[in-house]
Amino acid sequence: MLFNPYEIRKDFPILSQKINKKQLVYLDNSATSQKPKFVIKAIMDYYTKNNANVHRGVHTLANRATEDLEDARRKVASFIGSKNPKQIIFCYNATDALNMIANGYGRKFLTPGDSVMVTRMEHHANFVPWQIVCKENLCNFVISELKENGELDFSDFKKKLTPKVKIVCISHMSNVTGIINPIKQIIELAHKNSSIVVIDGAQGVVYDKVDVTDLDCDFYCFSGHKLYSSMGIGVLYGKESLFNKMEPFRYGGEMIADVFDDYTTFGELPYRFEGGTPNVAGAISLGAAIDYLNSLNLEQIHNYEKELFNFAYEKLQEINGLKIYGKSENQTGIVSFTLANISNLDCAIFLNGMGIAVRSGTHCAIPIMRNYGISGTIRASFSFYNTKEEVLYLVDAIKKVQNLLLAKNE
Amino acid sequence: MNNIQNRVKKLKDEFDLLEDWLDQYTYLVSIATTFPEKEFEETENNKIQGCQSIAYLDCHHDQKNRVFFYCKSDSLVIQGLLGLVTNCFNGLTPEEILDFSGDFLEIIGIKKHFTSTRSVGIESAINKMKDYCKVLLKNYKRN
Numbered sequence: 001m002l003f004n005p006y007e008i009r010k011d012f013p014i015l016s017q018k019i020n021k022k023q024l025v026y027l028d029n030s031a032t033s034q035k036p037k038f039v040i041k042a043i044m045d046y047y048t049k050n051n052a053n054v055h056r057g058v059h060t061l062a063n064r065a066t067e068d069l070e071d072a073r074r075k076v077a078s079f080i081g082s083k084n085p086k087q088i089i090f091c092y093n094a095t096d097a098l099n100m101i102a103n104g105y106g107r108k109f110l111t112p113g114d115s116v117m118v119t120r121m122e123h124h125a126n127f128v129p130w131q132i133v134c135k136e137n138l139c140n141f142v143i144s145e146l147k148e149n150g151e152l153d154f155s156d157f158k159k160k161l162t163p164k165v166k167i168v169c170i171s172h173m174s175n176v177t178g179i180i181n182p183i184k185q186i187i188e189l190a191h192k193n194s195s196i197v198v199i200d201g202a203q204g205v206v207y208d209k210v211d212v213t214d215l216d217c218d219f220y221c222f223s224g225h226k227l228y229s230s231m232g233i234g235v236l237y238g239k240e241s242l243f244n245k246m247e248p249f250r251y252g253g254e255m256i257a258d259v260f261d262d263y264t265t266f267g268e269l270p271y272r273f274e275g276g277t278p279n280v281a282g283a284i285s286l287g288a289a290i291d292y293l294n295s296l297n298l299e300q301i302h303n304y305e306k307e308l309f310n311f312a313y314e315k316l317q318e319i320n321g322l323k324i325y326g327k328s329e330n331q332t333g334i335v336s337f338t339l340a341n342i343s344n345l346d347c348a349i350f351l352n353g354m355g356i357a358v359r360s361g362t363h364c365a366i367p368i369m370r371n372y373g374i375s376g377t378i379r380a381s382f383s384f385y386n387t388k389e390e391v392l393y394l395v396d397a398i399k400k401v402q403n404l405l406l407a408k409n410e
Numbered sequence: 411m412n413n414i415q416n417r418v419k420k421l422k423d424e425f426d427l428l429e430d431w432l433d434q435y436t437y438l439v440s441i442a443t444t445f446p447e448k449e450f451e452e453t454e455n456n457k458i459q460g461c462q463s464i465a466y467l468d469c470h471h472d473q474k475n476r477v478f479f480y481c482k483s484d485s486l487v488i489q490g491l492l493g494l495v496t497n498c499f500n501g502l503t504p505e506e507i508l509d510f511s512g513d514f515l516e517i518i519g520i521k522k523h524f525t526s527t528r529s530v531g532i533e534s535a536i537n538k539m540k541d542y543c544k545v546l547l548k549n550y551k552r553n
Contacts, residue, residue: 020431020432343485343486344463345462345485345487346485346487349435350435353431353432353435361462375484404439405439405486
């Protein structure tokens with residue numbers, strides 16, 4: 001069956017509205033995705049039929065809520081190829097998960113003189129927590145550089161991957177350039193070096209198939225809201241052996257085994273890392289989003305997104321004065337660009353005037369911006385509900401912005 | 411009505427005539443491009459915090475203690491907004507400027523087009539202008 005984005009758009013109620021009297025063209029998917037009606041219904045059903053606090057009750061609603069939460073955990077595990085749902089920790093988002101690893105694992109096991117390696121393309125969430133832990137634990141913070149086309153410079157990576165590097169932190173996919181990193185190869189290299197690998201999958205899980213078992217991944221995390229579920233739910237996957245050594249990051253209710261006056265013992269996986277009432281509705285919405293994606297066929301979705309990306313890249317680069325950042329065979333979903341003599345903010349503001357939602361700024365990735373010598377970019381990020389027609393509308397709108405602002409500037 | 415209130419009302423009247431979103435923004439851009447440019451050094455000290463674009467503020471006063479501000483930004487929209495504020499404030503006394511209260515964008519009727527983070531940048535610029543006025547008044551009283 002042919003992939004039909006026009007049919008799929010009907011599943012996303014928000015897309016039918018007008019913004020500034022123009023049809024909404026939502027191209028800010030890498031910041032957050034829109035939600036299909038099935039996800040919205042799952043949240044509504046939970047709160048209208050099954051809401052109760054999980055784990056601690058014996059009554060019917062508590063049992064239903066607990067079952068729904070655990071069902072969502074099983075769906076997530078299966079979606080990313082984890083063999084055991086216990087390896088799925090629900091948290092707030094990818095940032096939260098990365099902070100959990102940096103503080104619960106990094107802070108505990110990094111000793112003075114060790115190194116942590118990140119890359120120049122990281123989101124601040126996979127950069128700053130490690131920078132802070134390195135400072136506090138007197139470790140070296142090593143940055144693996146990029147090639148001019150935005151891909152990871154493998155020779156630099158290998159050179160810097162010394163025996164001192166205990167943890168390698170890398171994004172599955174850049175949230176600025178859309179370049180997908182060869183994470184399987186990176187994990188193999190890092191493991192030969194006895195380093196563990198932390199993968200920030202915030203973008204990668206959306207645009208690429210993930211199989212943590214095949215990847216032999218140590219830690220992988222992502223945010224639910226970028227994967228068509230609600231905000232405030234995230235996933236941290238980890239190997240059981242690592243979780244068993246890791247310190248809980250958040251102490252509190254459900255995560256304990258027993259509490260004495262002078263010490264506390266902690267519960268089993270995954271609850272040891274889920275102190276406090278979890279975002280049950282969020283987890284259920286993530287389960288519903290996964291069901292929805294599976295029903296559409298993930299491979300078809302990714303192929304269509306790649307096709308749309310290629311089309312957008314080609315059309316955008318034809319615009320005079322427009323510069324795209326990043327060029328790779330392994331790139332999809334995201335196009336970051338600047339316009340000569342027009343500020344990114346002005347461009348985004350005027351595009352909004354024409355109904356187009358894009359993002360301008362550093363995209364929480366100042367290290368790569370500084371590398372390019374720019375203060376930010378305009379980022380158009382695509383989803384499977386976007387169309388080629390919308391891409392052409394964007395191209396036309398950018399030309400209008402240029403006419404409007406460059407004429408004023410002359 | 412004092413000087414600032416008069417100037418702000420005039421601005422509001424102008425914006426009220428521009429109903430369309432795009433017209434209002436285009437008007438802001440024209441203000442930015444027709445506003446007299448003044449070269450001044452860009453430092454961390456005169457950077458306007460909270461602006462989503464890069465913006466700087468330069469403050470002056472003359473012998474009659476009238477205050478003058480100059481702004482620059484890489485964004486024409488922000489430059490236009492800052493131009494509106496400086497148009498209202500320039501040539502007034504520190505007392506008159508310190509007397510101004512309220513949300514500038516709200517008063518001139520274009521708040522709905524700006525996210526709260528973008529409004530913060532304009533608020534921050536106004537606070538910076540007021541800080542300059544406070545220091546000026548303090549020095550004036552001391553002398």
